[in-house]
Amino acid sequence: MYFGVESAEPLKGVSLPPARLPEGAEDLRAAVRAFLSEEHAVGAFEPRCDGWFNGYSPEFSRKLGERGWLGMTWPERYGGQERSSLERFVVLEELLATGAPVASHWIADRQSGPSILRFGTEEQKRRFLPAIACGECFFSIGMSEPESGSDLASVQTSAERTDGGWLVNGTKIWTGGAHLSHFFIVLCRTSPQSEGDRHTGLSQFIVDLSVPRITVEPIRLVTGEHVFNEVVLDGVFVPDELVLGEIGAGWEQVTSELAHERSGSERFLSTFPLLVELVRVLGEDPDERARIAVGTLVSRLWTLREMSLSVAVALETGAAPEVEAALVKELGNRFEREVAEAARLLVPSEPSFEASGPFEARLAEATSHAPAFTLRGGTSEILRGIVARGLGVR
Amino acid sequence: MSTSREKLLETMTNVLGDREEDTPSAKTWKALEKADLTLVSVPEESGGSGGTLEDAATVLHLAGRHAASVPLAETALLAGWALSECGLPVPNGPLTGAPARPGGSLDLHREGRIWVLSGRLRRVPWARMATRLVVIESSEEGRLVALVDPRRCEISPGENLAGEPRDDVVFDGAPAEEVALADAGVDEEALLLRGALARSVAMTGALERILELSVLYAREREQFGRPIGRFQAIQQQLALLAGEVAAAKAAASAAVEATAYCEQVAEAAFEISAAKVRIGEAAGTAAAIAHQVHGAIGFTERHTLRHFTLRLWSWRDEFGTESEWASRLGDIVARRDAEALWPTITSPHPRRSS
Numbered sequence: 078m079y080f081g082v083e084s085a086e087p088l089k090g091v092s093l094p095p096a097r098l099p100e101g102a103e104d105l106r107a108a109v110r111a112f113l114s115e116e117h118a119v120g121a122f123e124p125r126c127d128g129w130f131n132g133y134s135p136e137f138s139r140k141l142g143e144r145g146w147l148g149m150t151w152p153e154r155y156g157g158q159e160r161s162s163l164e165r166f167v168v169l170e171e172l173l174a175t176g177a178p179v180a181s182h183w184i185a186d187r188q189s190g191p192s193i194l195r196f197g198t199e200e201q202k203r204r205f206l207p208a209i210a211c212g213e214c215f216f217s218i219g220m221s222e223p224e225s226g227s228d229l230a231s232v233q234t235s236a237e238r239t240d241g242g243w244l245v246n247g248t249k250i251w252t253g254g255a256h257l258s259h260f261f262i263v264l265c266r267t268s269p270q271s272e273g274d275r276h277t278g279l280s281q282f283i284v285d286l287s288v289p290r291i292t293v294e295p296i297r298l299v300t301g302e303h304v305f306n307e308v309v310l311d312g313v314f315v316p317d318e319l320v321l322g323e324i325g326a327g328w329e330q331v332t333s334e335l336a337h338e339r340s341g342s343e344r345f346l347s348t349f350p351l352l353v354e355l356v357r358v359l360g361e362d363p364d365e366r367a368r369i370a371v372g373t374l375v376s377r378l379w380t381l382r383e384m385s386l387s388v389a390v391a392l393e394t395g396a397a398p399e400v401e402a403a404l405v406k407e408l409g410n411r412f413e414r415e416v417a418e419a420a421r422l423l424v425p426s427e428p429s430f431e432a433s434g435p436f437e438a439r440l441a442e443a444t445s446h447a448p449a450f451t452l453r454g455g456t457s458e459i460l461r462g463i464v465a466r467g468l469g470v471r
Numbered sequence: 472m473s474t475s476r477e478k479l480l481e482t483m484t485n486v487l488g489d490r491e492e493d494t495p496s497a498k499t500w501k502a503l504e505k506a507d508l509t510l511v512s513v514p515e516e517s518g519g520s521g522g523t524l525e526d527a528a529t530v531l532h533l534a535g536r537h538a539a540s541v542p543l544a545e546t547a548l549l550a551g552w553a554l555s556e557c558g559l560p561v562p563n564g565p566l567t568g569a570p571a572r573p574g575g576s577l578d579l580h581r582e583g584r585i586w587v588l589s590g591r592l593r594r595v596p597w598a599r600m601a602t603r604l605v606v607i608e609s610s611e612e613g614r615l616v617a618l619v620d621p622r623r624c625e626i627s628p629g630e631n632l633a634g635e636p637r638d639d640v641v642f643d644g645a646p647a648e649e650v651a652l653a654d655a656g657v658d659e660e661a662l663l664l665r666g667a668l669a670r671s672v673a674m675t676g677a678l679e680r681i682l683e684l685s686v687l688y689a690r691e692r693e694q695f696g697r698p699i700g701r702f703q704a705i706q707q708q709l710a711l712l713a714g715e716v717a718a719a720k721a722a723a724s725a726a727v728e729a730t731a732y733c734e735q736v737a738e739a740a741f742e743i744s745a746a747k748v749r750i751g752e753a754a755g756t757a758a759a760i761a762h763q764v765h766g767a768i769g770f771t772e773r774h775t776l777r778h779f780t781l782r783l784w785s786w787r788d789e790f791g792t793e794s795e796w797a798s799r800l801g802d803i804v805a806r807r808d809a810e811a812l813w814p815t816i817t818s819p820h821p822r823r824s825s
Binding site for chain 1: 682686689690698700701703705706707709710711713714717718721722724725727728741742744745746748749752793794796797798799800801802804805806809810812813816817818
């Protein structure tokens with residue numbers, strides 16, 4: 078950090094130096110803002126909370142693809158733009174802050190694509206990455222199972238060797254968007270769990286969601302919304318060419334990307350569209366209580382963005398700030414919930430999906446999705462455990 | 472980090488590492504003065520030791536980390552800054568400067584050839600130790616910066632929770648030794664903002680230290696046959712504490728950087744306000760966790776934790792509480808369009824790109 082007190086050993090993981098965006102980032106930001114404002118003006122989307130979680134719009138994703146805003150950091154030969162991850166940071170935060178419908182491509186762009194780029198074969202890269210970057214190919218995550226949530230290493234889905242490939246059996250759950258995506262990357266066991274080392278024997282497979290012997294059943298949210306699914310794989314054949322990375326290296330592959338998944342703006346901007354509506358409803362001259370409440374939220378948000386940007390810069394330089402990323406997510410997820418709680422106490426209204434005003438609708442979205450914030454992508458308890466390990470007490 | 476910053480760090484660490492938390496202020500001050508650390512960021516031509524605001528932040532952070540009871544912020548960032556900005560020489564010794572806070576008021580008027588102060592300032596940091604006191608006040612001839620000898624004032628000693636002097640100063644016709652027209656950007660508001668920034672930075676030092684103390688204690692203290700840090704209940708608390716420290720450090724860094732970049736401190740009002748709110752919050756949360764982890768011993772004079780938590784509880788209220796600064800932020804946001812909220816967060820004021 079700038080004070081230059083390099084953390085003594087117990088302070089590992091609380092170093093977040095101030096970060097600057099590269100030259101040209103503000104021009105890019107202006108271009109994204111202009112695009113979003115145009116799209117909004119013509120009614121292409123209605124800003125909403127949690128748009129990266131269930132704002133599905135393949136059409137909108139394709140428009141982003143056309144502008145080169147998907148797979149931005151990937152090599153040109155795979156359909157990317159070879160932009161820096163900090164430029165991508167700018168594009169993503171603009172999309173999220175506007176509440177744009179980015180769920181269709183979110184996982185492919187953030188997670189599946191980078192995994193394929195890092196661990197995939199040349200053939201896989203040529204097949205999937207350009208399609209993802211165009212907004213034509215969407216992915217879901219195939220990690221959690223009915224009996225494996227936070228304890229991911231306990232997955233029971235298995236893959237057995239067969240002629241020219243593998244036969245996959247098992248059930249994946251909470252699979253967001255599996256009913257809309259084309260593929261999902263399935264983590265499964267390819268050899269039995271060995272004594273003392275639960276992390277070996279896991280492998281990743283790219284599975285086509287449209288092949289036979291896969292059933293996708295909706296698991297509706299408390300609101301009735303369809304995001305999650307239960308995906309049953311009943312002897313699904315996966316050809317050798319769709320093995321991702323090394324057989325047996327699944328755990329390392331899955332965990333190596335965690336800092337990228339946890340420190341992004343989607344970990345604190347999910348309810349930002351509600352904050353915008355709150356500021357609108359309160360008007361030019363809010364009372365003292367409202368000013369303090371909004372000012373407090375804005376101070377937390379500004380700080381979180383500085384932290385997230387700092388982690389982004391560290392990632393860009395090749396570091397793996399796992400603890401810092403966990404801290405951003407832990408604090409960010411609490412903030413997302415605090416926005417909803419503050420908003421409901423400042424404006425006399427009731428959350429409602431079919432209400433006339435955008436404030437009530439955003440409040441309904443933020444309130445009803447709040448439980449997800451601190452669960453998805455690593456629960457707050459797991460994250461604090463990671464931080465505690467970084468502090469050397471675990 | 473530049474080589475000079477490294478050198479600064481090393482010197483500061485050496486000076487402060489040699490003392491105990493309760494070493495008398497005067498002794499610590501002398502050592503710091505000898506090492507040329509009391510006027511960092513004040514230009515050399517005004518009698519300062521030069522360096523940037525980031526350098527000064529390094530010094531303040533370390534002072535907070537070591538619970539050094541000395542008026543570094545007041546001397547360099549407040550008094551030294553105001554004097555040098557207006558072309559006045561910076562005198563030797565500890566200095567102080569304070570904006571009028573609730574309960575205080577000041578009047579500066581001419582009596583013949585000299586300028587005279589009357590009124591009172593409440594809880595002026597280090598007034599009794601300062602060789603000179605700097606005030607910024609409007610007068611019939613415009614806004615002035617004035618240098619006053621505290622011995623010509625009536626000082627009622629007071630202190631903050633950590634025992635640092637916070638004295639009431641009554642100016643009953645005290646003459647100003649030097650007076651200069653205040654430059655643009657040198658006013659009471661600027662003094663308040665710089666004070667808030669200084670306390671924010673110092674708090675990050677104290678926060679860093681209480682995290683360190685809490686982690687060490689959790690590793691050493693055994694109950695039920697194992698170190699208490701082995702219990703998830705304690706681990707989760709320590710993680711929350713680390714989160715507050717990380718947030719505070721990120722906020723302070725960003726606010727210092729913004730202030731250093733802006734020509735006038737008022738342009739960085741958004742960042743300074745946001746930092747003071749967030750770091751003030753962090754101070755309260757972190758101190759509570761640190762004490763909970765330490766148990767009864769941390770709450771007594773037998774443990775060093777108090778040097779840091781007492782300061783945090785004081786500093787978070789000095790130069791404006793979270794409510795005061797959050798209200799300002801809320802006001803900045805309300806006066807702009809709702810659609811301007813996000814642009815305000817990404818670039819509170821026009822910035823150069825690096």
